[in-house]
Amino acid sequence: MKKTVVALAIMGFGLSAAQAQEMVVKLGSVAPLTGTISHLGKDNENGAKLAVEDANAKGITIGGKKVKFELMGEDDQADPRTGTTVAQRLVDASVKGVIGHLNSGTTIPASRIYNQAGVPMISPSATNPTLTRQGYKGVFRTIANDVQQGGVLGKFIAGPLAAKTVAIIDDRTSYGQGLADETEKAVKAAGGKIVAREFTNDKATDFNAILTKIRGAKPDVIFFGGMDAQAGPMLRQLKQLGVDTKFVTGDGGCSPEMIKLAGEAIGENAYCSMAGLPLEKMPGGTEFRNRYKARFNMDVQIYSPYAYDAAMAMIKAMQAANSVEPAKYLPELKKSNFQGVTGTVAFDDIGDIKDGAVTMYQFKGGSWAAM
């Protein structure tokens, strides 16, 4: 098989040699481009696309050749099995690096394929701690992981909210449970007491039974690890049960959708966290927002700045190593240290972003306001 590839490569080389020594370097971008969270997936892809276009506009030379980066976008449908199939496709197309995937559930199985093929990957949005703890050398992320986010949430609940007793609910998904567990640890570490630990699922609509039980435990704060589709109705039911305790969720509930679904039940007692800084607080945030809007004619959703920085980290590492070959530029990628849109981009020894920021928001005047 490899022989054909080599032959093709030689042919391709011959062609590109004719075109003024230009070298095409393919990068992959994977995210769910169809389905429930396709708007977030498209956002990721756009972020990476912007970085690639910036690099091309600058005219980068690597190994004496002018480089043209090409972004190959793939759709993983937020499904683990599809994720491995498209990962394979990217590897087949011999991409030199991958920006993605969006969800932890798809990123983890796919990372195994990239690792086997020796292709580095940087996820701009997968927050599950496991991802970088598999011992794979080429796996990175530009966003704070759940341990970091849970830690901030725990400190926030025990600190500024001064909660002594906390009830924790999760939706039994990989995301919700992971975040709830990390938050629980952090609350306990800060001296808080968990008075109720309840569970629901990501398709449920009735939470009255567990909320009634929680009401009996009289917590100072209720934390929910899960998505807005459950958090919204949950707030309504809390209100119907006569509970107006402070309600905290993670980034899954930190959306305009949550505000819509909770209706009149949401108030200033609702808080949420988001990995990363709000766009206006990022060093290059405002400029990024304007350029993004001008280029794609839509607003930044959430993770595109992280995707931009991820792609930039890869390109910069290739420049530093003066090679586009993964084996050559990987050591440089590990050493990344530059000022990106989201802040300083530098990785720790397992590939997590150093000092990943987490911001808390409070519901105020009809929207989430950064605190």
Add this chain to the structure above:
Amino acid sequence: MEIFLQQLVNGLVVGSVYALVALGYTMVYGILGLINFAHGDLVMVGALTALQTMMFLMGVAPGMSPVAMLTLSLLVAIPVCMLLGFTMERLAYRRLRNAPRLAPLITAIGVSFLLQTLAMIIWGRNYHTFPQLISTTPVQPIEGVFVTPIQITIVIASAIIMAALILLVTKTKLGRAMRATAENHRVAALMGVDTNMIIALTFVIGAALAAIAGVMYASNYGIAHYGMGFMPGLKAFTAAVLGGIGNLGGAMLGGVVLGLVESFGAGYIEQMTFGFLNSSYQDIFAFIILGLVLIFKPTGLLGERVSDRA
């Protein structure tokens, strides 16, 4: 104590919703011996059609009173579901009435997923906010026990509907024809009953109930989306079996019992199992009850033995 009473209220409300859906299941099963898997999805179609109507009404007549709006949206949702129920029966189930017994069941599963997919295409995948036209501001009949007007409405409505259905089945000519068809539709046909028509009518009545259940359900929780009918549908089926399939009173009883089991189960399972199990197992109570009833008392609480009739 107030926690216990609150769980009782929670269970009654959920149970009434199950009962409302179960009535439709039990009617169709009673007459055809077919689990209409798509019945739960009719609930969803009812809710989303009503939502669509409300959005429209809010656009053209913003000042309309909530009661009028709810009535009008029901008046749209019910016929839509009836038509859908009729179409299902006419196009799919009727042709399979004499087919090998797996065929109608597999078709019903297909219809259920088809309805969900079509709803997903029409209304999108997102959760929609459903206007809560009946107040959700809680009152406290007993100190510490919160009940909302919509919850009271649901309990009363399902009781009234059940009573009306029982009257229909036992006191009217149509009811007698239905019972005859359920007993044996060949003989009923020989006695001059238009069984095709009776079966179609049963589907249509069941679909109307589903539409009402859908609007009640969505009003209570304030949300609606394409997959909202499937799980309640399965649970309602469990309720129908628990009460004794084919028995209207049984469907109501089964629904309420199931609602209470779920509510108290989620609330007290942790104490009862010394922390081994917890509320994450809330959804399996229904399935365990279903299994136990079918194995040990296939007649259900009030019904006759039918488990191997299919």
Add this chain to the structure above:
Amino acid sequence: MNELALAVPWLGKRNPQAARWLVIALAIGAPLIAMAFGRTWVRVLDFALLYILLALGLNLVVGFAGLLDLGYIAFYAVGAYTFAFLSSPHFDVHLPIWVVLPLAAGFAATAGIMLGFPVLRLRGDYLAIVTLGFGEIVRIFMNNLNYPVNITNGPQGINALDPIILFGWDLSRNIQVTEEVSINSLFLYYYFFLACVAGSIMFIQRLQISRVGRAWAAMRDDELAAKAIGINTRNMKLLAFSLGATFGGLSGALFGSFQGFVSPESFSLMESIAVLTMVVFGGMGNVAGAIVGALILSALPEILRHLAVPVQQALFGHVLLDPEVLRMLLLSLAMILMMLLRPAGLIPANAKYSHIRHLKSKGVAQ
């Protein structure tokens, strides 16, 4: 082996011998053809083989014995989790594949009997809904058994499952033949899975014409009559459940090792329905049907992705229906239309022991 020939109907009827060889040649050559379109398609074929195993197993239960099982994916889950427990860093146990595969199949068979016993008396609809409940119960337990003792690692799933290693030969590594030529691991998996599928087919075909197979056919067509002629329907049902489950478990274990990661979300009700559709679509009660159904429907998402998106973009300028939505639409329509128009499936079973054909030939209406 005659049934295999049916997989290519136009030739199968005229020259079964040639058709059979064609199927075998296609099976062996498929990954090479797929490779021409990219290695992704080889991966799709690998998954297709796993689905074929599943469909073959479910076909035993639904098609041969006439028991509608809507919780079949639970056995797949049992197999996958058995592999994860016994061959991953999770418990730090790394048993060889020759031990794990039989255990996975065995556990799944046990689960099959556990499901079978209580539901023996149930038929038709009731059976379907109780098995559906069983599937959900298994999934919910796998999702929650990380507490109080961590057994399944809950929703996080179990990661880094061992690859399949045959006699010290790691299937997940490419074989370097010469400096430039290497055989990709996907091919190795393909042929290993193919061997498993081939073995299963041979076993099932023997089974079908054996005493057991005929007893199942009798039971499916008329349980009372079957009892009357002395068939022990209880044992036959249990056997159907456990044998069907065995294939599910086997497929699950292979899936776990191939994917390297198992989590409860892979074992949802939708998967059960998808496998059922494969069996129904292909044709209940025959091996060729299960194979063709599984092959077509498991490649469907990938085909749709390649066709649906560009076609819609060309026609409407944007994507109107996601491939995933389109797949659901086609699956549900396939179920309904097949039952209404072609209840015997794409490839109707051989007349000998098939339900529908048999009855048709007798002119019985029902």
